[in-house]
Amino acid sequence: MAITRRHLLQSGAFAAVAPALASGLPAVSPAQAQTAAGEPVWRHALSLFGDIKYPADFKRFDYVNPDAPKGGVARMIAIGTFDNFNIAVAGVKGTIAPAAALINETLMTRSQDEVVTEYGLLAESASHPDDFAWVTYRLRKEARWHDGKPVTPEDVIFSLEVLKKYSPMYASYYRHVVKTEKTGERDIKFSFDAPGNRELPTIVGELQVLPKHYWEGTDSQGHPRDISATTLEPPLGSGPYRIKEFVAARSVRLERVKDYWGANLPAQIGQNNFDEMRFEFFRDNTVALEAFKADQADWISENSAKQWATQYDFPAVAEKRVVKEEFPINDSGRMQGFVFNLRRDQFKDARLRRAFNFAYDFEEMNKQLFYGQYKRIDSYFDGTELASSGLPEGQELQLLETVRDKVPAEVFTTPYTNPVGGNPEAVRANLRESMRLLKEAGYDVRDRKLTDAAGKPVSLEILVQDPSGERIALFYKPSLERIGVNASIRIVDDAQYQNRLRSFDFDMIIDVFPESLSPGNEQREFWGSQTADQPGSRNTIGIKNPAVDTLIDKVIFAKDRAGLVAATKALDRVLLWNFYVVPQFTYGFSRYARWDRFSHAEPLPKYGHSGLPSLWWYDADKAARIGKRS
Known part of the structure; x- marks a missing residue:
């Protein structure tokens, strides 16, 4: 699902x-x-x-x-902007996503x-x-x-x-x-x-x-x-909150509905405890962090390993007025990577796409940019039991046999692994393999520029929407240039980025495909042929592969858990061996920092991440100890 x-x-x-x-x-x-x-x-x-x-x-x-006190204000951060409250056309322009639910x-x-x-x-x-x-x-x-x-x-x-x-x-x-x-x-x-x-x-x-x-x-x-x-x-x-006031593109203030019809439902008891919830919108996490440090927000979700390691040394942390905490992610996995737009002719050859993976030195990026906090993604269902490994066997192998003539031979003979860099010798070996694949595919290097069989230079633009994405792309750029690819990076605002995604107007982007513990119909939107040309779909890659379509159906119509796991692993292998993305990295925890004015029931549920904001409440005693908000 x-x-x-x-x-x-x-x-x-x-x-x-x-x-x-x-x-x-x-x-x-x-x-x-x-x-x-x-x-x-x-x-x-x-x-x-x-x-x-x-x-x-x-x-x-x-x-x-069930006795959580009602009251107080929770001030939260949202990244991006908004100019629309209508969820029916969400994706065309920015909406108040965090408040809409x-x-x-x-x-x-x-x-x-x-x-x-x-x-x-x-x-x-x-x-x-x-x-x-x-x-x-x-x-x-x-x-x-x-x-x-x-x-x-x-x-x-x-x-x-x-x-x-x-x-x-x-x-x-x-x-x-x-x-x-x-x-x-x-x-x-x-x-x-x-x-x-x-x-x-x-x-x-x-x-x-x-x-x-x-x-x-x-x-x-x-x-x-x-x-x-x-x-x-x-x-x-009809929900527990309504909009009280807003400033377009900047902030939304919600108030708890005092006569909310569902307040006493068993599934709502002990939740929705704040009288007000305020969402402040920021263009990027760097600016948001400064607002958090100034006590202009109560919580911040930190997605930058560098900021988590280096930017949380301000006095309030040392004084324990600000709490840093990591919450395990138990209910989902993900694929995140540099995504090729297969609608571009130059990316149709899988050997070129694989060569791009050999040019990516994740280990050095992890050391320089992320303080060694991340691990490389090696599955479209990374972090779950659905991730393939080793060679296919049993029911998974039986499913793959039905599409043997439509998938790379390596699916049956070679466990998928990403190239490993991190030192000069490994990087040189990876670059040699990259060039071998490109030569095999008909490419050549002329005047230090990679050209196709017709003599046309290979160039691409990596489209990003925020400084964190730009930082990652900038690290990758010199590696691509070492194999002769002319790579440029363009950062655009959120509205332009969404419009270009909707019309598939990009060469390469950084994209994330979140996966639940039990995938289903959404796999068609991620990878199905019928969504490849549908504006605004999540098939940003543009995959049109009959074997993938067949295996998606096997996932959706699995009759038991074992069948679902087998079908998902088979799908994973076929996606991996087609090299539709250059896999990036992941981290098995959500990072949060908060001003210590709040409490929650213990323990937090296994599949609820941080439980924010529904399971928390304003704790007046804690708030009094750390002082008034700025």
């Missing part, structure tokens, strides 16, 4: 990792199993791993503090101490047949918008239609939902294009629901609202 709300991950703020495709049948409680013959089995929760921890009558999640709600919400289990939020229950051909969700009768109107099946149907129509991400993610209909006073049935896709009932539960009556109404000036256009009119939501 996808890491949903991709814009949250890209924002650099508190990342939300959605539940993921697993393998077993959704569990049913004993009470539900007693449903009369012929009647639907209504489930209070869905888990594709087969186990549901909390029964239908559970009171709260184990990891929350607190305003809008989904049908279901995940627990953070289970791998992939969702419990009812806007919906009280769900029902689907054994073949997963459809799912019906039943809304809670008490679910309300902030204007007091009930959340209706019409709202849900409207939301799916407009999100699929105007958002490439949602269009791909929900492409298998072919019919949505109201089947009862509070029931909505989603029919799928084929049975057997186990993930679909659950990912429908991730749908963000929008108010139809609001979007079909008029604004304060009497103008009709337009769901297809960007807007800075504060949206109507």
